[in-house]
Amino acid sequence: MRCCAPVAALILAAGLGRAADVRVIEQIVAKVNGEIVTSSELERSRRLLEAELRQKGLTGAELQTELEAHEKDLLRDRIDDLLIVQRAKELDLNVDSEVTKQLAEWQRQSKIADQDQFQEHVRQQSGMSYEDLRQEMRNQFMKQRLIRQEISSRVNVPKADIEKYYKEHQNEFVREDRVFLSEILVSTVGKSDSEIPALEKKAKELVDRARRGERFTELARENSGADSAEDEGRLGFFPRNQLQQQIADLVFNQERGYVTDPIRVPNGFLILRVDEKHTAGLASLEEVENEITQKLADPLVQPAIRDFLTKLRADAFLEIREGYEDSAPAPGKDTTWMVHAQLKPETVTKEEVVSRRYRPRLLWVIPMWYERTAGGD
Secondary structure, three states, X not given: OOOOOOOOEEEEEOOOOOHHHEEEEEEEEEEEOOEEEEHHHHHHHHHHHHHHHXXXXXXXXXXXHHHHHHHOOHHHHHHHHHHHHHHHHHOOOOOHHHHHHHHHHHHHHHOXXXXXXXXHHXXXXXXXXXXXXXXXXXXXXXXXXXXXXXXXXXXXOOHHHHHHXXXXXXXXXXXXXXXXXXXXXXXOOOOOHHHHHHHHHHHHHHHHHHHOOXXXXXXXHHHOOOHHHHHOOEEEEEEHHHOOHHHHHHHOOOOOOOEOOOEEEOOEEEEEXXXXXXXXXXXXXXXXXXXXXXXXXXXXXXXXXXXXXXXHXXXXXXEEOOOOOOOOOXXXXXXXXXXXXXXXXXXXXXXXXXXXXXXXXOXXXXXXXXXXXXXXX
């Protein structure tokens, strides 16, 4: 093996002197700006894909057909991920606060105060070390931020298109009376009668804090004893006839943003916030403008993301091993896998050295393999 050749595969050898004892256990299948994609990564992606398809109920020939349809894009998707994260790092996008907040919420829900125990819990639940999971979350947040910043925010849906869609699809926006609610429950389950007054006081204090402007979502996440706390208290929407008469009369008579006084219910003190309210009939354009904008923007975003990734590919150092294929290549981009060990340094005669002595701009002393690996495509 040549000392200057890059490592193309990791090998396990029982006897270094016997070729028959050497087997490949890992192989690099693509190089992307100094990072690599390995065969085990693609196999892991394939297993995850198969698991997702099985969760959807696919089996047998149907499962195999779907697997084959998606397998061709596994390398493309991995290259996409690397390029997006690399670009996000170039732009110095900082998502550490989002990652920390997400992990803190996970720890809160798990009710594990000890950090070492929580990290072990993470490993058991995710199959990854705490640090690896944190890095994976960081990459995901960076990708989301980059796509919003560089692509989604630049997709413009003209006002005229929104108005046109509204006029042509008014049947989609005929509403019944409904109200969107969020909740905070100060639970009294398992509490003694002597504890109830303190819990009622806590509920009233939460109402005061919400009415003074504190975020209801954060108050719900940090204080609610209901399952909805995991979704920041959001309950979704309710037609009038799905609510108890007492509550329906209360919330349907109030405007958006209204926070109720604590309502005594069998399991505690319930606080409701009116997030949105729709009156029966055709919703106004103002009410549904965001919904229409999203509907019209979605078909534009995906092609824009692919165009963005194609440009990143065109500017990248990218090599793909023979037998593997990127299903979304940049036109004209040479991604031929180079076996660097087979490249030979440039050799010159003594006469050529003498003739070039006074040509300092000719880099004759740099071997061809160096020029290739140092930045040539």
